[in-house]
Amino acid sequence: MKELIQLIASFVGAIGFSLIFGLHGKQILLAGIGGACTWGVCLLTDFLGCSLPLAIFFAAVFGSFYSECLAKILRVPKTVFLFSVLISLIPGSNLYLAMRYAIEVNRELAMANAIETLTVALAISLGIIVMLVTSQIQARIKSRGNRN
Amino acid sequence: MSLTSVREKDRMADAAGVVRLALDVGEQILLSGGEVGRVEDTVLRICTSYGAVRTDVFAITSLVFVTAVWENGEIVTQSRRIKEVGKCMRRLEELNSLSRRICTERPTLAEAEKAFSEIMKRSESSWVKVLIGSLLAATAYTAFFGGDLKDCLVAPFVAAVIFGSQFLTKKIGGNKFFSQALCSFLATAAASFAVAMHLGSSVDHIMIGCIMILIPGISVTHAVENLIIGDTIAGLISLSEALVIALALAGGFALSQSLFGGLLI
Incomplete structure (x- = not known):
């Protein structure tokens, strides 16, 4: 039940952020689907026994792959979809809890949540980078192939 | 020729x-x-x-x-x-x-x-779209992070408060730190108020959902990406900007929480 709510919420949330970021037309729906699928990957890898940062990493790889494919098909920059699709992975609750515990002078929990926030942010960035480097290498191989 | x-x-x-x-x-x-x-x-x-x-x-x-x-x-x-x-x-x-x-x-x-x-x-972006987007996103992420139905109904109103104060501070211009702190101050005040009136059940859940609109999560991710690619200066600048924004949010939240949090609940 909780998972179902999360999937629906990540769909609606990605649509909301795609409106904030100024996407238009069918891009909005595609961003929503991407957001839900990305969270689905996160849930799946979590279910298969990955730790949270690892699950987030795989989800980020999937999200960037999805955005890159769409960007290629629709001939738009990759950034257009990327952030709306990945938004559900952003550790909003950890950041909030870190703030909250810091105010309550609960150092341990504040630190734990702050570290979790950074770890997840790093996992997302690494996921994006892996896709970026892969597509760069792919493009280079392709252009070399054309020259020969 | x-x-x-x-x-x-x-x-x-x-x-x-x-x-x-x-x-x-x-x-x-x-x-x-x-x-x-x-x-x-x-x-x-x-x-x-x-x-x-x-x-x-x-x-x-x-x-x-x-x-x-x-x-x-x-x-x-x-x-x-x-x-x-x-x-x-x-x-x-x-x-x-x-x-x-x-x-x-x-x-x-x-x-x-x-x-x-x-x-x-x-390609002038329309504020109506941004408003609708904020309402949707806040509601969705309140549900996402475990808020109940009451929280989800309060969240769009808090998001509207955030949107209003963002709009206002943009009109006035002025300092970015201050405007972020004001946004989070007003949002927390609105959420505490709603919970005190028994409209919502948990300030935490409402705020986690609404804070997704405010937090610089995208900037942090973007900054780390820049750092890893090799655009070091650009990455460092956006990373420190994001940290400042996060501090501003925390400041506004802390002030609001200590003013209204104990008082109303």
């Missing part, structure tokens, strides 16, 4: 105009949320397609700097100071296809400038 060589001459004569156009496009790509690497690439491509033999571009999130060398030895250097970076993917997309068109079709400078100003007019 053939037509192309006339156009070639026309291009050479207006080296400064070409660099200005390239910077206009680059600046707007940066302002609508494009990556630093894309900005550098775009400026380089536009200058090269109009005949620059060597172009050096340096872009960070607050500055674009370009020096172009033309075949006749003319050297043009221009720079742009970038203030407020936002997110408008529609504009980014259209500018990107404009720069692609400039490189393949090589329109005259006047034509390119006209197309550019048309894009700028056409």
Whole structure:
């Protein structure tokens, strides 16, 4: 039940952020689907026994792959979809809890949540980078192939 | 003399105009949320397609700097100071296809400038869309992080408060730190108030959902990405900006919580 709510919420949330970021037309729906699928990957890898940062990493790889494919098909920059699709992975609750515990002078929990926030942010960035480097290498191989 | 060589001459004569156009496009790509690497690439491509033999571009999130060398030895250097970076993917997309068109079709400078100003007019982002987006996102993420139905019903109102204060502080202008702190102050006050009136059941859940609109999560991710790619300065700048924003949010939240939190609940 909780998972179902999360999937629906990540769909609606990605649509909301795609409106904030100024996407238009069918891009909005595609961003929503991407957001839900990305969270689905996160849930799946979590279910298969990955730790949270690892699950987030795989989800980020999937999200960037999805955005890159769409960007290629629709001939738009990759950034257009990327952030709306990945938004559900952003550790909003950890950041909030870190703030909250810091105010309550609960150092341990504040630190734990702050570290979790950074770890997840790093996992997302690494996921994006892996896709970026892969597509760069792919493009280079392709252009070399054309020259020969 | 053939037509192309006339156009070639026309291009050479207006080296400064070409660099200005390239910077206009680059600046707007940066302002609508494009990556630093894309900005550098775009400026380089536009200058090269109009005949620059060597172009050096340096872009960070607050500055674009370009020096172009033309075949006749003319050297043009221009720079742009970038203030407020936002997110408008529609504009980014259209500018990107404009720069692609400039490189393949090589329109005259006047034509390119006209197309550019048309894009700028056409792709103005509408505040209605941003408002609807904020309401949807806040509601969705309140549910996402475990809020119950009551919280989800309160969340859009808190999001509207956030949107209103963002709109207001943008109108007034002024300090970014202050406006972020004000947003989070008012949002927390609204959430505490709603919970005190028994409209919502948990301030935490409402705020976690609504704070997703405010937190610089995207900037942090973007910054770390820049750092890893090698755009170190751009990455460091956006990382520290994001940290400052997070501090501002925490400050506004803390003040609001200690004023209203104990008082009302």
